[in-house]
Amino acid sequence: MTTFEAIVIAIVEGLTEFLPVSSTGHMIIASSLMRVAQDDFTKLFEVAIQLGAIISVVIIYWKRFFPLNRWNFYFKLIVAVIPALVLGALFSDKIDELLESPTTVAVALLVGGIVLLFIDRLFTSPAIEEESQISFGKAFVTGIWQCVAMLPGVSRSAASIIGGMQQKMTRNLAAEFSFFLAIPTMAAATGYKLLKTFKTNPDVLKDSHNLMLLALGNVVAFVVAMLAIKFFIGYVQKYGFKLFGWYRIILGVVLLMLIYKGYL
Structure with missing residues (x-):
């Protein structure tokens, strides 16, 4: 992976991590178009730079995370992340296989786009406007919804936002809770990927060029994600989610055409 390729992928990650369009899917597309080899470092890079993006949530919502005496808030996030931790550990190898499939991404983008076209009509009577009103049970169910995003192209953000709205949260609160839930989820995913890479191919983490790209990628993803979050909220x-639905549908169709023609 070159420095230019790393910057492009990091920009894509920062732009899409918190939008309901699938950051993983977009990174796969970007890597495929640039013909970046899907080696151990590329797989690590595409997961690890998500850490930079989620740090932007902590900065933007600093007052919501601190002081550290908000135990109920932290426990809700822990409860919500449990399903992803369990399923991620059980099916990590299968997930890695799916990450190499542009076809899976294209179909998931298309189907998810259709869902987003109607999501605002499905949940029209929100009853929960504040984070303090979210029960542990509702947090856990939202976490289960998040697990759908283990399929590349689904979007972790979209899945958890839909889950939150299904649990009677307002659009704004569902989006914010999705952002908060990204922190333990992506931190765990990054830590697990680093540990797995260290065990199977430690040379990847000993290469100074690779370490430089990881640092650069996280910085770029952090800066771009700061801008993307403010726009999205x-x-x-x-306006709701309809624009993102149409975007996903169009992109999914274009990708299927490119795959059919052999460009991907």
Whole structure:
């Protein structure tokens, strides 16, 4: 992976991590278009730079995370992340296989786009407007919804937002809780991927060029994600999810055409 390729992939990650369009799917697409080899470092890079993006959530919502006496809030996040931790550990190898499939991404983008077209009509009577109103049970169910995003192209953000809205959260609160839930989820995914890479191919983490790319990728993803979050919250409050649905559908169709023609 070159420095240019790393920057492009990190920009894609920062732009899409918190939008309901699948950051993993977009990184796979970007890597495929640039013909980046899907080696151990590329797989690690595409997971590890998500850490940079989620740090942006901590910075933006600093007052919501600190002081550290908000134990109920932290426990809700722990409860919500449990399903992803369990299923991720059980099916990590299968997930890695799916990450190499542009066809899986294209189909998931298309189907998910259709769902987003109607999501605002499905959940029209939200009753939960504040994080303090989210019960442990609702947090856990939202975490189960998040697990759907283990299929590349689904979007962790979309799955958890839909889960939150299904649990009677407002669009704004569901989006924010999705952001908060990303922190333990992506931190665990990054830590697990680093540990797995260290055990199976430690030379990847000893290469100074690779370490430089990981640092650069996290910085770029962090900066871009800061901008993307602010845009997304403002847009969703006013207009809902339909635009993202159409975007996913169009992109999914284009990708299927490119795959059919042999470009991907």
